[in-house]
Amino acid sequence: GASKGPDSLRTASNYYEFFERDGKIIPICPMSGTLENKKILDFGNVTRDDLYRLVFDIVSAKKIPIIIGGDHSITTIILQAVYDACDSKISLLYFDAHPDFVSSTRNYYGSVITDSSDYIKFTKSVLVGTRAAESEELENASKQKLEIITPLDILEVGLNSIVKKIISKCKESKSRVYLSIDLDCMDPGVAPGVSVPAPGGLLPLDLIYMIxxxxxNLPIVGMDIVELSPDYDLNQNTANHASRILMEMISSLIIK
Incomplete structure (x- = not known):
């Protein structure tokens, strides 16, 4: 399942983000931004038991953790560590086909938002790409005034307008922003390698543009990419998209 995701993404990065010519390895440049002067350290595969301390230490050192999952339930551990390190609630931008706001069942990938409630500034957070919600989840989001943006909303209003709206909302909060990307936010026709696919999703380039x-434009405190499941992937399509998303998000990240 998703436990194989990190290694699958590493493999895709090695094969598809470089050209080999005349015995030389030449990295592909991002579409915009730069990877220069950005030191990236791979801590390897980390257990859930060690994840909290690692993220806490990274954020405390004023660095930005980027976590590759794994299923989406790891985000609760990460948000707790970020919250404790920053001593303040976080604006969460949560790209996912599902709200993950189940409250009748706890401590799994479908209850991430419920389990993370103590760490999230709900009125300055947004769920993006949502299209497979239970009524219970919609009720919970409404109670907390948590905004949901569906793919239909993006189609109706326009990609650029939606992005400006998200950025404006987060800037108003003056909070640190955590970016969480479940790969099932994309349409399974182009990204089938996820645990719980849902038709009608985002296209990879639209997702990259938003990210x-x-x-x-926002003070990012941490990011994750989760739910890559190579057993369900086709020709490594999802892993390749995930690799490109990772490179493009890092290249545009503002390091202060």
Missing amino acids: KKITE
Whole structure:
């Protein structure tokens, strides 16, 4: 399942983000932004038991953790660590086909938002790409005034307008922003390698555009990419998209 995701993404990065010519390895440049002067350290595969301390230490050192999952339930551990390190609630931008706001069942990938409630500034957070929600989840989101943006909303209003709205909302909060990307936010026709696919999703380039604008304009405290499940993937399509998303998000990240 998703436990194989990190290694699958590493493999895709090695094969598809470089050209080999005349015995030389030449990295592909991002579409915008830069990877220069951005030191990236891979801590390897980390257990859930060690994840909290690692994220806490990274954020406390004023660095930005980027976590590759794994299923989406790891985000609760990460948000707790970020909250404790920053001593303040977080604006959460949560790209997912599902709200993950189940409250009748706890401590799994469908209850991430419920389990993370103590760490989230709900009125300055947004769920993006949502299209497979239970009524219970919609009720919970409404109670907390948590905004949901569906793919239909993006189609109706326009991609650029939606991004500007998200950025404006987060800037108003003056909070640190955490960016969480469940790969099932994309349409399974182009990204089938996820645990719980849902038709009618985002296209990869639209997702990359939104993520790049967000990382260019907001104080990002941490990011994750989760739910890559290579057993369900086709020709490594999802892993390749995930690899490109990762490179583009890092290239646009503003390091202060």
